[in-house]
Amino acid sequence: MSFNVPDLRYPYDALEPHIDAQTMAIHHGKHHGAYVANLNKAVEGTEYASWAAEALARDWAKLPEGMRAAVRNNGGGHYNHALLWESIGPGGGGRPSGSLGAAVDRELGGFDALKAELVKAGLGRFGSGWAWLSLGPGKKLLVESTANQDSPLAEGRSPVLGIDVWEHAYYLKYQNRRADYLEAFFKVIDWKAVGERYAALMEA
Numbered sequence: 001m002s003f004n005v006p007d008l009r010y011p012y013d014a015l016e017p018h019i020d021a022q023t024m025a026i027h028h029g030k031h032h033g034a035y036v037a038n039l040n041k042a043v044e045g046t047e048y049a050s051w052a053a054e055a056l057a058r059d060w061a062k063l064p065e066g067m068r069a070a071v072r073n074n075g076g077g078h079y080n081h082a083l084l085w086e087s088i089g090p091g092g093g094g095r096p097s098g099s100l101g102a103a104v105d106r107e108l109g110g111f112d113a114l115k116a117e118l119v120k121a122g123l124g125r126f127g128s129g130w131a132w133l134s135l136g137p138g139k140k141l142l143v144e145s146t147a148n149q150d151s152p153l154a155e156g157r158s159p160v161l162g163i164d165v166w167e168h169a170y171y172l173k174y175q176n177r178r179a180d181y182l183e184a185f186f187k188v189i190d191w192k193a194v195g196e197r198y199a200a201l202m203e204a
């Protein structure tokens with residue numbers, strides 16, 4: 001198969017009590033698993049099976065019309081979730097330091113303002129989607145939101161951190177309380193990993 005669900009570098013219960021083990025198991029195993037299975041099915045036997053997930057999430061609109069919706073949803077789902085698992089972890093929380101911390105202060109008015117903007121973007125996304133810290137024009141940070149599994153990549157921006165606000169990310173523990181989930185999510189963000197991603201994007 002062309003695409004696989006990446007292994008987590010921590011066990012499912014590592015993010016307790018903020019993100020519960022059952023949610024992690026279903027989210028990683030079943031939801032991400034389904035995106036990967038459906039993506040493989042969509043690209044099987046085509047040249048697109050050898051594309052990187054990032055390229056599919058960015059350029060799905062260039063694909064043949066019959067495959068476009070499946071790749072948009074499932075390629076995006078695969079790419080977004082792979083990024084998510086790398087961006088959270090045990091011992092997370094706090095705030096960014098280094099070059100990302102400095103850029104957040106300089107470009108977004110500081111961490112508290114960034115957090116408020118991300119929470120607003122997450123709460124404001126009607127239905128399913130993501131809140132993002134992205135790198136936009138001129139490699140400046142911005143906060144945005146996308147619907148469903150759309151990626152900032154398709155809009156020409158680079159995701160630095162994505163927060164999944166689909167109900168499947170929080171419903172078992174938080175039910176309809178998306179605000180409580182968002183507060184908890186900030187306790188599991190691995191700012192070191194996110195900062196390394198930012199630094200790599202700035203050097204690219």
Ligand SMILES: [Fe+2]
Binds near residue numbers: 027031081164168169
């Ligand atoms: Fe998800």
